[in-house]
Amino acid sequence: MAQHTNRIPLFNWLGPLTTARTYFYKLKSRPDVTVNTLNDTTLYSLGMVRGDIYQSLVKKIGFVNGQNLMTFGEEQQYIQLFINNKIDLILGSEHVIYNQLKPYNVSLLDVEQLTELPVSNDLKDNYLAFNKAVPQHIVERFQRAFKVLKQERSLDSFIAPYSNN
Numbered sequence: 001m002a003q004h005t006n007r008i009p010l011f012n013w014l015g016p017l018t019t020a021r022t023y024f025y026k027l028k029s030r031p032d033v034t035v036n037t038l039n040d041t042t043l044y045s046l047g048m049v050r051g052d053i054y055q056s057l058v059k060k061i062g063f064v065n066g067q068n069l070m071t072f073g074e075e076q077q078y079i080q081l082f083i084n085n086k087i088d089l090i091l092g093s094e095h096v097i098y099n100q101l102k103p104y105n106v107s108l109l110d111v112e113q114l115t116e117l118p119v120s121n122d123l124k125d126n127y128l129a130f131n132k133a134v135p136q137h138i139v140e141r142f143q144r145a146f147k148v149l150k151q152e153r154s155l156d157s158f159i160a161p162y163s164n165n
Helices: 039-043 053-060 076-083 097-104 136-153 157-165
Strands: 011-019 022-027 046-049 069-072 089-093 111-117 123-132
Touching: 011 136, 039 111, 046 053, 046 076, 069 076, 076 089, 089 097, 089 157, 097 111, 111 136, 123 136
Parallel strands: 046 069, 046 089
Antiparallel strands: 011 123, 022 089, 022 111
């Protein structure tokens, strides 16, 4: 989870576990969707979860709710529309796009990574977020184990199965 300023007081944080960039994606079967620049993305429809951390960022580049920005209560709603060519674009971190598509039998070979959504560094880093109800001694235990793990070996081997990179 990104450690955005609004989220910091809501959780106890561990990490960063990894850093990833966020890209727009289209289906390769859609030659009608042509994106060369960030501004080009606004010519197409984009689906995302309502209230997503990136919603305010895409609005800044020209996406408008109900016009070219379609928001949904759940991820599977817009992914299904994307797969059925009803939405042109989706956003995904280079580390999670594989797992976003996998439940729908869509592989990375079926999509094309387009332009990067510019985000601040705090949104590129991914953390483990603990609910505030988790006892502090458990959070501290995870933090100690994480520190040892990070010193002894790279975290890449733990991240790889989730990112398919």
